[in-house]
Amino acid sequence: MNNPLFHHWSEIKYLKDLVSNPLIEVGEYSYYSGYYGNQNFENGCVRYLWGDIESRKLFNPIKQFGWKLDKLMIGNYVCIASGAVILMGGNHNHHPEWITVYPFAEQIEQSYEPKGDTVIQSDAWIGMNAMIMPGVTIGEGAIVAAGSVVSKDVPPYTIVGGNPAKEIRKRFRESEIDMLLEMRWFDWDRSWVEKAIPLLSSSSIERLYAFYKQEVVGG
Structure with a gap:
């Protein structure tokens, strides 16, 4: 059962x-x-x-x-x-x-x-x-x-x-893991996570990092 x-x-x-x-x-x-x-x-x-x-x-x-x-x-x-x-x-x-x-x-x-x-x-x-x-x-x-x-x-x-x-x-590669550990996307406000879902659901850590620097850090 x-x-x-x-x-x-x-x-x-x-x-x-x-x-x-x-x-x-x-x-x-x-x-x-x-x-x-x-x-x-x-x-x-x-x-x-x-x-x-x-x-x-x-x-x-x-x-x-x-x-x-x-x-x-x-x-x-x-x-x-x-x-x-x-x-x-x-x-x-x-x-x-x-x-x-x-x-x-x-x-x-x-x-x-x-x-x-x-x-x-x-x-x-x-x-x-x-x-x-x-x-x-x-x-x-x-x-x-x-x-x-x-x-x-x-x-x-x-x-x-x-x-x-x-x-x-x-x-991932060590350099990519370092970026992920810096970004800690799972600690972002939910509104940022929702904007980044297409990037999170891809393999492009560099694009997610660019989003992080521009929108999360610089926003």
Whole structure:
């Protein structure tokens, strides 16, 4: 059975309209395409993150244990496909260096170790059934191929794939990436983005840069 939130595979949901967990920060126009998933974004794509309605009823690790909980931070214009999994901080109580990896309740307070915030920067694309491990940063404009397991940071405008995910190639030349990192089009006012859509939907970074210098910087 497909996700009842979605009526067709082409339908998307903006994360701003889905997210209520205080540990998830979401930018503008980022979306989840969850038709082929069986759970919603917060309880299916994002996993083991305290702060949803039910976990807040059960316990409060911040007040009870003094834990500093990891956050999920998602930029603007991020695309997340069905089946993607973002693993978060609720599962850091298994210690491979201890004799047992079993999380005895009596040791939970002492055993928790934060992994750091998970960050998916603007204009990144997370492919279907990809898995993002805790504490990873996905750089601006990066692409994570379908089915990949990402355990290390991904540089901006880089395509990675596999398990563990490895760099396949850069999307653009280094000089072009430098221009994109300078422009940060995804942080522009929406009116500028709409004017630049034909350029954003092309391969001409030089023309977009000229638009940026004339209209955004000089306008």
